[in-house]
Amino acid sequence: MAKKKIGYMNNYVYDAFLWVFSILVDLFFREVHPRSSWKVPKHGPVLFVCAPHANQFVDPLILMRVVKKESDRRIHFLIAEKSMKRRFIGAMAGLAGSVPVGRAMDSTKSAVGKIYLPDPVNDPCLIRGIGTDFESKDFQAGGTLSLPPVNNLASNAEIQEILGPEELRLKRPFKGGIPMQQLTGRDDMTEEGQFVDGAEARKGPAPGFEGINFKVAPKMNQREVYDAVHEVLHQGGSVGIFPEGGSHDRTELLPLKAGVAIMALGTMESKPDCNLQIIPVGMNYFHAHKFRSRAVIEFGTPVDVPMELVEKYSHGGRREAIGTMLEMVRQALVSVTVQTPDYDTLMLIQAVRRLYNPKGKKLPLPMVVELNRRLVQGYAKYKDDPRIVDLKKSVQAYNKRLLALNLRDHQVQYAKMNIFMIMWLLVYRTLKLMVLSIFVIPGFTLFAFVFFCGKVISIKKSKEALAASSVKIQARDVMATWKLLVAIAIAPITYTFWIVIFTYWCHRNRVQGYIPEWVPLKLFVLAQVIVFPTITYAALRFGEVGMDIAKSLWPLVKMLSPWSNNELIALQKRREILTERVNTIINTLGPEMFPDFDSKRIITDPFSHSPPQSPGGQPRSETYSFPTSPTSEDSPSKHLPRNESFRDLSNTDFFSTRPSTPKKSRSRHGSLGGFSLKAFSTLDGKDSLDAVSKKIRDTMRERGRRRSSTGDGWEMGSGTTTPGSEELEDALQMSKKDK
Known part of the structure; x- marks a missing residue:
């Protein structure tokens, strides 16, 4: 029998597989919001490059679903060969067109002997062994040496050539101060692995150093x-790829593997006119491992593969071309x-973002991600500024106080309320929680065993993965x-158990x-098949509202x-003092980093006494207004997120990946500022096409000026997208096609 082709995709299996798992993804995530999906080409070769890889199998599922829904495209994902060996996952992934990739980390094994650097200053690529046999079959050019992990991060280096049973040479030296210390026993170097002044005069490893244990992985073809x-x-x-090489739970990107560059350059080398587009995809999660x-999911601007790099890749400059790509x-x-470089910095950025929004406006998720990203950029640039250093200490102290009082930042606002309002809110929300519990208990009882098993098994598997990983x-x-x-x-086993129990009960009495006698058992079973999942989903929705209230x-x-009242008032x-400091520093340093900082803001400056200015110098009443909770200032639900209100349940689309907002008209008339496009079939030459294109661009520029004058823009300027650019792209594509 002929061997099945690698990457073969059965479209029917792909769609069925995606439909089933989409239901589970919708149940697990409260909201999955695609951003800038219009940047994905509808046709032509596309290489989706995704990061960070924060969820082992969930990341591909979410991206497959978003791309299928937004662009009607199917993706061949690269998957670890180790995962393909699991029966169910391997079978489904194979039919869905996944391409198995062997990873060196999956084949790593402990080696005999120890290694060290005999001359770390002059020749850091030369490795010498003690009790080793580098000429055995386990060692080969192109293989990998791996040092023991430190802080769950292991250093690796590729073997260039074998010089003897106890000597080999690396392609590039180990990077960083930690691996240099591991291989020399010395501590006279910086964190980057550079020797301090005077250390260069010392030769070899530290006196008495006996080497370090290591692992080896074979060369992967x-x-x-x-x-x-x-x-x-x-x-x-x-094709979809996670270029970090494996999933992890770090706050920064891992070093990218060269495979993604080789795939892009190799594709263009063998077919230069294929017009390959590389689409960067940001997988931005809020507590990725938590239920609901x-x-x-943000799509970046497509990256073209420069032909000069392809030429260099083909004619001797392979390494340089791959590095540039x-x-x-x-x-x-x-x-x-x-x-962010670490978890503490991420917590700092999130705290600053909340303090920068003193009015408590509920920003859409994409805007939260964008604001986080720009705050990270600003922090990276000004982190050594004395004002930033002092502010960081104050914000971290504030966060520690919140943790000690078991409070969240938005709950500090309760300190402004009088005692009678507090008592009313406490009684009201307690009664509301009791009512919600009535709807939650039946579904929780039905699904409790699934929750319990999921919790226990996921913790066990995470411990196993942590023990086997060097990056988690x-x-x-x-x-x-x-x-x-x-x-x-x-879940199917649990539902079957309950159906058998209730069916037997119905049969018995x-x-x-x-249950009336005229209801047959078959109909009773069918009703349970429909009712039990419905009850579970209803309990899920009511339960998440109840948890927020609790x-x-x-x-x-x-x-x-x-x-406690006095503590909250002091907090x-x-x-309030921190909020003013944060806004003052951002408003001072922001214009230095982003020239259009003032003209494109996400959040209005609450401490400014002059009206915001439009780009033309005219005062404008307000910056961009984002959707906020429908509750009024005096409403008892004021301090609860919007999802904590009963009215929100009716506004939630069933299995929706977008926030529940009114549908926007796709009319070209509305999108192009009132300019009515006539049928493009009347175009009969280049002059007509140029005229239409000019009108479209003029209209879009005018619309952009109107939006800027009303503050419909993003703060910190760089990287903003032009409103309506999707309609412009569509119109131009139609013009080219008719021409």
């Missing part, structure tokens, strides 16, 4: 993988992701995946006489105590 990718792209298909979390991809990913921090990246997989396996009760209880005053 990816020729079949590259051929399969090239074939898909040459046929106008799309949120995500923003890899840096282009990395820069594109930086533009669509939020990266807590292995949270596998938790969401295993919760979904457990739900797929356990008609459920204590509540979290708001503790601050109200604390406010009833005179001692409220501290917050």
Whole structure:
């Protein structure tokens, strides 16, 4: 029997697989919001480059779903060969067109002996062994040496040539101070691995150093993988890849693997006119491992593969071309992701974002991601500024105080309320929580075993993944995946159990006489198949509202105590001072970093006494107004997020990936500022096409000026997208086609 082609896709299986898993994704995530999906070409070869890889199997599912819904395209994903060996996952992934990739990290094993650097100053690529046998079959040029992980991060280096049983040479030296210390036993170098003044005079490792244990991985032959990718792209298909090489739970991107650059350059080398587009995709999650979390999937500007790099790749400059292409991809990913060097910095940025929004306006998720990203950019540039250093200490102290009082930032506002309003809110929300509990208990009882198994198994699997990984921090990246997989396996068994129990009860005594005799058992079983999942989903929706309300009760209880009341009032005053400091510093440094800072703002400056100015110098009444909670200033629900109100349940689309907002008209008349386009079929020459294109551009520029005058823009300027650019692209494409 002929061997199945690598990357073969069955469209029917792909769509069925995606439909089933889309339901589970919708249940797990409260909201999945695509951003700038219009940038994905409808036709032609596309290489989706996605990062960070925060959820092992969930990331591809979400992207597959968003791209299918927004662009009607199917994606061939690269998947670890290790994952393909799992029966269910491997079978489904194979039929869905996934391409298996062997990873060196999956084949790493401990080696005999120890290694060290005999001359770290003059020849850091020379490795010498003690009790090793580098001439055995485990070692070969192109293989990888791996050092023991430090802080869950291991250093690797590629072997260039074998010089003998106890000596080999690396292609490039190990990077950083930690691996240099591991290989020399010395501590006279910087964090970057550079020797301090005077250290260069010392030769060899530290006295008495006996080397360090290490692991080795064989060279991986990816020729079949590259051929399969090239074939898909040459046929106008799309390929998805996570260039970090594996999932992780870090706050920054891992170093990108060279494979993505080789795929892009190799595709253009073998077919220069294929017009390959590289689309960077930012997988931005809010608590990716938690149930009912949120995500923003952002598509960046397509990256073209420069033909000069392709020429260099083909004629001797392979390494330089790959390095340049890899840096282009990395820069594109930086533009669509939020990266911080560590978790503490991420918490700092999020705290500053909340303090920068003193009016508490509810920003759409894409705007939250954009504001986080620009705050990270500003912090990276000015982190050594004394004002930023002092502000950082104050914000971190404020965060620690919130943690000590078991409060959230938005709950500090309760300190402004009088005692009678606090008592009313406490009673009102307690009663509301009790009513919601009535709807939650039946569904929770039905699904409790699934929740329990998902929690236990996901924790167990995360511990196993952490022990086997050199890059994970807590292995949270596998938790969401295993919760979904457990739900797929356990939920049908659980529902079947309850159906058998209730059916037997009905057969025995008609459920204590509540089921009429004329109802046949088959109809009763069918009703349970429909009702049980419905009850579970209803409990899920009511339960998440109830949890949000429950979290708001503790601050109200604390406010009833005179001692806690004083603490909250003091914390409220501290917050007001911090808010003014944050806004002052951002408004001072922002224009230095972004020239159009003042003309394009997300949040109005609450401390400015002069009206905002439009680009033309005319005062404007307000900056961009974002959707906020429909509750009034005096409403008891004022301090609760919008999803914590009963009215929000009726506004939620069933299995929707977008926020519940009114549908926007797709009319070209509305999109082009009232300019009515006539049929393009009347175009009979280049002059007519140029005239129409000029009118479209003039109209779009006028619309942009009108939007700027009303503040419809983004703060910190750089990277803003032009409103209506999707309609402009469509119109121009139609013009070209008719021509």
